[in-house]
Amino acid sequence: MMQTEILPPVDHAAWALFLDIDGTLLDLASTPGDVVVPKDLLTLLDALTRRFGGALALVSGRSLDSIDSLFPGNRDAVGCHGAEWRLGGQTFIPQPPWPDGLLAGIEAARRRLPGVMLERKSVSLALHFRAAPEQEAAVWDVAEAAVATDPRRFDLLEGKSVIEIIPAGVGKGSAIERFMQVRPYAGRRPVFAGDDVTDESGFAAVNRMYGLSIHVGNSPTTKAQFRFPDPESLRHWLDGLNIALQGGNGHAQP
Template sequence: MSESAPNMQGWALFLDVDGTLLELAETPQGVHVPTHLKHLLEDVRWRLDGALALVSGRSLANLDGLFSPLKFIASGVHGCERRTADGHVLRPEVDAATIARVRGQLAEFVRGHEGLLLEDKHYAVAMHFRRAPEMQDEVYRIMNEVLTHLGPTFALQAGKSVLELRPGAWTKGSSITSFMQEAPFAGRIPVFIGDDVTDEDAFEVVNEMKGVSIRVGQAAATRAKYRLGSVSEVLRWLQTVPPVVPPQPAQ
């Protein structure tokens, strides 16, 4: 990023949560949002005139619980849920009965294998194997088997020690595209910070918009143009707004 990069007051900031704002935990329920992080995000949101949104794989309800009493403009379940600035929530139409059958099948599988965790996101189902890494191949097998029954409207989303079945028409990138057509984001330069493969489509979208894409950590390959080394570096970088200290270019 050059020294002539625009002041962050002209940016639209989109933030992944787990692995970006919060350190990863063994389970999704194992994280805690400290008060100082809530204060930091509220301050950055004020400095950006409201142009800040969370873009997460978690559900909107889960995000609201974590960041309570704050409620952010946000995208949840990898773009399947989206809350606009006026509080309107957009959700996909899915076959509840089909999802229920899939959920039951996967729950039975998880009960028979210690260390696995099934996360129900209503529109999507995620299987975590962080506590049972030796089960990765079996997790991919059962999830691909279920996907064949769900059909082409669903997709598999890989993450860090997790594999998720979700409606395929929505992504983090598509949610950013939609946000950028609405106030308070329209007319600004998009900035997205994420940490894993679930964020790559959003990096690509932001790059196409001539925005700023930043990946957290030391991944070998990424579409992101810039890099921050850790969650703590992300938080320190956000504290510099304004002025903004540019992150390092991705290698």
């Protein structure tokens, strides 16, 4: 598939924007708690939210609580890869909590793996090994053993230096499709930017809806139609989009 940084001239004001956070809007850090939100990014997101008639959502593997700590303001957001979401100020967490036995087993196994961090989200369990890459194989063993306790109910999601145990059937693609069925998203053209393998279901979903899929990074196998090399260049493009829409003609200049 041909990939380019030049986006086609279309009515940008009629877009609905879906943005992954880590590695897409923000540069990756050694742990999720260490990321830095650049000055002016909150203002930019607020401005874009207005320009798109409210149709802007953050779509992350982070929990909604974690998203709010970085981007306060009760924004529309999809958390935990689609297992929880907030739309128009209303929060939805349709999945039941984790069985205590499963959590205790994972925590006990993690204690034997120095440098590995267990993040307990409301609907997913994330094992982070960015600080201890040598533990990757052992982390896979722990995660696969956990899923094996009930394979119909649980699934694994691989990210950058993280493996997550999630409810089966959850994904960013289905979350974006859900948003696109309701106001203010319905009738708009979905645009989704992401960087990771967990974003591929989102790319596939917006491609099916004749939207725009944007990969941030250098994956050779992405389904995304367009590409930016790093979060900084995506932020720069968003800034330009905001300025173009400010002009009122709804067309971003190349």
